[in-house]
Amino acid sequence: MDKLSYLNKYFLRYKKKLALGFAFILISNAAQVFIPIFLRDGIDAIQKQVSYEKLFEYGLYILIAAIIAGIFRYLIRQTIIVVSREIEYDLRQDFWSHIQKLSHRYFQNTSTGNIMAHATNDISAVRMYVGPAVMYSVDTVSKFVIIIAIMVTISPLLTFYTLVPLPLLSFFVYQLSKRIHKKFMLIQESFSDLTTKAQENFAGIRVIKSYIREDGEIEAFTKQSEDYLKKTMDKVKIQALFQPILYTIAGISIIIVVWIGGSMVIDNKLTLGDITAFVLFLGMLIWPMIAFGWILNIIQQASASMKRLIKILNEEIEITDSKLTRYSINSIRGKIEFKNVSFRYKDSLPNVLEGINLVIEPGETAAVIGKTGSGKTTLINLIPRLFDRTEGEIFIDGNPIETLPLNVLRRNVGLVPQETFLFSDTLKNNILYGTQNDNNELVNTVADIAQLNKDVEDFPNGYETMLGERGITLSGGQKQRSCLARALAVDPKILILDDSFSSVDTNTEEEILKRLKEFMKERTSIIISHRISTVKEADKIFVLHEGKIIEQGKHEELVALGGIYADLHYKQLLEEELKELN
Numbered sequence: 001m002d003k004l005s006y007l008n009k010y011f012l013r014y015k016k017k018l019a020l021g022f023a024f025i026l027i028s029n030a031a032q033v034f035i036p037i038f039l040r041d042g043i044d045a046i047q048k049q050v051s052y053e054k055l056f057e058y059g060l061y062i063l064i065a066a067i068i069a070g071i072f073r074y075l076i077r078q079t080i081i082v083v084s085r086e087i088e089y090d091l092r093q094d095f096w097s098h099i100q101k102l103s104h105r106y107f108q109n110t111s112t113g114n115i116m117a118h119a120t121n122d123i124s125a126v127r128m129y130v131g132p133a134v135m136y137s138v139d140t141v142s143k144f145v146i147i148i149a150i151m152v153t154i155s156p157l158l159t160f161y162t163l164v165p166l167p168l169l170s171f172f173v174y175q176l177s178k179r180i181h182k183k184f185m186l187i188q189e190s191f192s193d194l195t196t197k198a199q200e201n202f203a204g205i206r207v208i209k210s211y212i213r214e215d216g217e218i219e220a221f222t223k224q225s226e227d228y229l230k231k232t233m234d235k236v237k238i239q240a241l242f243q244p245i246l247y248t249i250a251g252i253s254i255i256i257v258v259w260i261g262g263s264m265v266i267d268n269k270l271t272l273g274d275i276t277a278f279v280l281f282l283g284m285l286i287w288p289m290i291a292f293g294w295i296l297n298i299i300q301q302a303s304a305s306m307k308r309l310i311k312i313l314n315e316e317i318e319i320t321d322s323k324l325t326r327y328s329i330n331s332i333r334g335k336i337e338f339k340n341v342s343f344r345y346k347d348s349l350p351n352v353l354e355g356i357n358l359v360i361e362p363g364e365t366a367a368v369i370g371k372t373g374s375g376k377t378t379l380i381n382l383i384p385r386l387f388d389r390t391e392g393e394i395f396i397d398g399n400p401i402e403t404l405p406l407n408v409l410r411r412n413v414g415l416v417p418q419e420t421f422l423f424s425d426t427l428k429n430n431i432l433y434g435t436q437n438d439n440n441e442l443v444n445t446v447a448d449i450a451q452l453n454k455d456v457e458d459f460p461n462g463y464e465t466m467l468g469e470r471g472i473t474l475s476g477g478q479k480q481r482s483c484l485a486r487a488l489a490v491d492p493k494i495l496i497l498d499d500s501f502s503s504v505d506t507n508t509e510e511e512i513l514k515r516l517k518e519f520m521k522e523r524t525s526i527i528i529s530h531r532i533s534t535v536k537e538a539d540k541i542f543v544l545h546e547g548k549i550i551e552q553g554k555h556e557e558l559v560a561l562g563g564i565y566a567d568l569h570y571k572q573l574l575e576e577e578l579k580e581l582n
Contacts, residue, residue: 003306004299006313007130010087021079022138028072029143032284033150034065040277047272076135084131092123095309103318104386105345112199117192118312122305125184129302133295140288140295147281154274158264161256162282165249172245173296176238180297183235184304190228197224239297250286257282319385319406326403332412333397334362334493334524336383341392343378351390352378354547360524360540362397362493365517367527367535369565370544376528377418379544380496383526384413414492416500418528420479427456428463430482434490446488449515450481451508476503484512488519495525501534509534532569541565 011018042050042058099115151159201208201217208217257278264270270278341356353375360366368376381387382394385401394401396409414434422430431443443463447453455478459465467473474482480503487495495516501509513534516525529535536555543551543558543565551563558565 003303003310004129006306006310007087007091007126010090010130013090014083014086017079017083018134021076021083021135024072024075024079025135025139026142028069028076029139029146031065031068031072032143033146033281035062035069036277036280036284037150038062038065039280040271040273042273043276044271044273076139080135081131084127084134087130088123088127091126091309092119095119095123095313098313098315098317101317101320102315104381105318106315108345111192111196114192114196115312116199117188117195118309121188121191122309125188125298125301125305126309128298129306133298133302136288136291136295140291143288144285147285151278151281154278155261155264155270158257158261158270158278161260162253162278164256165252169246169249169292173242173292176241176296178300179238180235180300183231183238184301185307187228187231187235188304188308190224190231194221194224194228197221242294242297246292247286250282253282253285254279319388321406322402324400324402325405326399327405329399329404330408332404332408332493334360334412335395335397336360336494336524336526337395337398338382339393339395341382341389341394343375343382343387343390345387352547353382353389356392356549358540358542358549358552360526362524363520363522364539365520365525365527365537366540366542367529367538368542368544369529369532369535369568374544375547376544377498380415380498380526380528383494383496384410384415411490412493414487414490414495416480416483416487416495416497418498418500418502420476420483422467422474422479422482424467424469426461426464426466427459427482430467431463431485431489433486442489443485446485449488449512449519450485451512451515452478452481452485455481477505477508480504481512493523495520495523496528497526498528499530501529501531506531506533513537532565532572 038058038061042055042062045054045058095118099119148159148163151162197220201221208214257275261270261275261278265272265275336359338356338358341353342351343353344351356379358366368379370376378387382389383396385406388402396404401409423433428440428443431446432438435442440463444453447456447463456462456465465473480500484497484500501512504512509531510533517537527535527538532555535541539554541551541553541555541558542549543563545564551558551561551565553561559569560566
């Protein structure tokens with residue numbers, strides 16, 4: 001329950017509308033309790049041989065009270081339930097906004113399916129508390145107070161006997177609620193695993209089909225579904241005890257009213273109208289008693305879900321603007337300097353980069369080359385602060401990188417990642433994703449540099465062609481060139497190409513590099529590649545090995561050095577000669 005106090009700030013946003021809803025509850029309940037009172041007076045009047053006109057009057061009063069109760073019952077839902085939807089929207093937006101700000105490190109350690117489960121199931125469970133649980137809590141308490149107060153005025157003794165079974169009800173509800181809370185936590189964890197499994201299968205459907213693993217995946221998903229079903233049924237079995245217990249206790253109360261109340265009528269201590277009203281009041285309390293158990297069930301589920309959500313919402317935003325940020329910086333020239341920079345992904349893991357020192361001047365083209373796993377991608381991820389270095393210092397234009405506003409830094413860095421990603425949108429919108437305008441001329445310009453324009457001519461709707469999920473309708477080379485065009489469209493001062501030509505043939509690559517050379521005048525560019533042919537024209541080449549820069553210089557200098565770079569160069573020349581011979 002303490003976790004649900006996190007929602008107080010959302011309740012305060014809508015306090016006026018909620019207060020109005022609570023007032024409607026009181027009015028509706030007040031009107032509703034008049035119905036048994038008017039019925040009591042009518043029955044007592046019949047015994048006194050009242051006139052038809054007077055009887056009609058009582059009937060009219062009952063009708064008016066029912067209409068008023070119904071109207072305000074409708075208004076309750078138009079306030080409290082509507083507020084619950086608005087709070088759900090606010091919570092979902094805050095959750096989404098927070099998720100967007102979390103670092104790459106968080107997403108490396110958290111499955112997509114788990115996050116999706118939080119964004120759907122958990123937020124929906126919290127909404128049930130914010131709406132129905134809050135509404136019926138106020139409704140139940142106010143109805144109990146009003147009805148019990150009226151019952152006491154009719155007969156304190158009979159009211160006392162009627163309420164005797166209620167402590168038993170509290171005991172059962174408390175015990176069942178504790179068990180439901182534990183079961184619901186297990187259910188949500190199982191649902192996260194199920195969502196993760198489904199997401200992985202959808203994303204990897206081509207791999208599944210390629211290796212003929214459909215049956216195996218169906219079996220694994222079935223086991224996961226059965227686990228979710230079993231845990232859900234365990235909770236349902238406990239929930240199923242609520243209503244029988246509540247109806248039994250309510251039945252005992254009615255028996256007490258009929259038995260003791262009937263005796264009091266026989267002894268002329270109560271009228272027939274009194275005992276009738278008493279039974280009706282008790283009947284009106286049955287739903288609040290049932291709602292009480294249902295509310296506690298919702299609260300337990302919401303508490304479990306809120307605990308899971310708070311864990312994410314309290315997740316520290318590692319990379320953000322700070323007290324060091326200088327907001328007067330609104331542009332960059334592109335000078336990059338690393339001073340003794342080291343990096344590791346976790347404190348418990350060894351360094352991925354060790355003592356990196358490099359300087360890249362504005363307008364220079366630098367290349368980073370090295371074996372797989374040498375730390376090339378990690379190095380360039382430090383420039384737009386996708387990760388923060390563990391040790392050392394990074395400077396942009398002579399300013400410590402932490403002093404640059406994050407949006408200024410990233411707006412001026414165009415990154416073409418090793419792993420291409422395109423959205424399920426038009427090709428044009430994918431290219432213009434990082435810009436704020438709808439510029440067809442810009443699309444054509446950057447597509448021409450990326451050598452994508454010739455391919456687009458064959459597309460059914462040109463740049464308006466809809467791409468499948470992750471750009472599945474494009475070839476590997478087309479995806480890479482589309483991502484390159486997207487990076488160029490933001491007009492970056494620093495362009496980083498992370499092995500961005502691996503799926504592009506050498507002729508197309510040469511044409512792209514030729515056009516990029518013109519585009520990148522007075523801009524800084526960093527190229528990561530396994531191909532010597534891609535990096536040999538660079539102003540500076542850095543050779544990474546096991547997280548350290550072991551060689552640097554121009555192509556001719558490194559070949560003459562006779563080290564790792566020269567070895568790679570000769571091996572690739574030999575491969576090309578063998579290809580020509582074949």
